[in-house]
Amino acid sequence: MPELPEVETVMRGMQARLDGRVIIRAEVRRPDLRWAMPANLAARLTGARVVGFRRRAKYILMRLDNDDSVLLHLGMSGRITLRPRGKNDPELHEHVVLETDDGWEVAFVDPRRFGSIDLVRTNYEDDHRLLAGLGPEPLSKFFTPKVLETALSGKRMPIKAALLDQKLVAGLGNIYVCEALYRARIAPTALAGTVPTRRLVPEIKATLNEAIADGGSTLRDYVQPGGELGYFQHAWQVYGREGEPCPACPGKPECGGVARMVQSARSTFYCPKLQNMPPATPSGKG
Numbered sequence: 001m002p003e004l005p006e007v008e009t010v011m012r013g014m015q016a017r018l019d020g021r022v023i024i025r026a027e028v029r030r031p032d033l034r035w036a037m038p039a040n041l042a043a044r045l046t047g048a049r050v051v052g053f054r055r056r057a058k059y060i061l062m063r064l065d066n067d068d069s070v071l072l073h074l075g076m077s078g079r080i081t082l083r084p085r086g087k088n089d090p091e092l093h094e095h096v097v098l099e100t101d102d103g104w105e106v107a108f109v110d111p112r113r114f115g116s117i118d119l120v121r122t123n124y125e126d127d128h129r130l131l132a133g134l135g136p137e138p139l140s141k142f143f144t145p146k147v148l149e150t151a152l153s154g155k156r157m158p159i160k161a162a163l164l165d166q167k168l169v170a171g172l173g174n175i176y177v178c179e180a181l182y183r184a185r186i187a188p189t190a191l192a193g194t195v196p197t198r199r200l201v202p203e204i205k206a207t208l209n210e211a212i213a214d215g216g217s218t219l220r221d222y223v224q225p226g227g228e229l230g231y232f233q234h235a236w237q238v239y240g241r242e243g244e245p246c247p248a249c250p251g252k253p254e255c256g257g258v259a260r261m262v263q264s265a266r267s268t269f270y271c272p273k274l275q276n277m278p279p280a281t282p283s284g285k286g
């Protein structure tokens with residue numbers, strides 16, 4: 001599933017290709033993705049000029065000169081392909097295709113259809129039902145240790161679960177929460193109201209910024225800016241690395257390598273020593 005850095009990178013790729021272009025043709029090949037798309041979507045896109053982009057959490061907003069914004073979510077498997085018109089055969093599962101006045105095609109591909117496309121008036125983007133309840137953007141100046149401390153105060157859930165709550169902070173997913181907690185040396189099971197947010201917040205921002213700088217990273221299908229389909233590889237320190245040496249304490253027997261546990265039915269990866277957790281139970285995987 002694409003996380004915030006992947007979405008940011010997709011948005012930048014779309015921006016590089018689409019900003020300032022007029023959509024001369026819009027093809028909507030099915031009525032719904034995860035939810036119904038607006039019935040007049042093709043008509044409202046055709047003839048509009050793209051005038052800007054914005055990312056909010058894991059949503060992309062493409063702003064048009066008719067005061068509509070296209071609200072796009074990639075879901076589990078969604079991606080954008082960019083190609084000169086007629087240069088490639090259309091792929092399977094291309095649900096929406098736009099053609100620009102400079103001869104490019106932009107297609108939204110989503111085999112599993114957990115993604116979504118909607119329209120919202122640009123002046124009212126933040127009132128859309130999918131955006132209205134979201135917490136602060138983790139990379140914005142408004143997301144400070146004080147703000148997070150206030151949001152977490154009194155919360156007795158594990159910090160891992162709290163950081164995945166989109167109402168507390170928007171756009172964090174499983175991968176980057178694991179990475180940020182590791183880097184901040186905070187136990188993923190620690191009670192949310194007790195963690196040192198002055199240590200945590202800078203690591204959340206650094207983790208996301210480094211991945212964005214790498215061009216994003218993902219476990220699934222993905223498109224690179226410039227039009228080539230591809231996978232980004234990003235060097236996560238603990239995510240997906242159970243049993244591997246922990247990068248911060250190599251060779252120290254008390255660490256024993258990256259451990260994994262399950263919280264809320266999702267894997268958490270951590271260093272038992274640095275994050276002050278009980279030693280990992282051997283998983284039998286060697």
Ligand SMILES: [Zn+2]
Nearest residue numbers: 246249255271
């Ligand atoms: Zn370690």
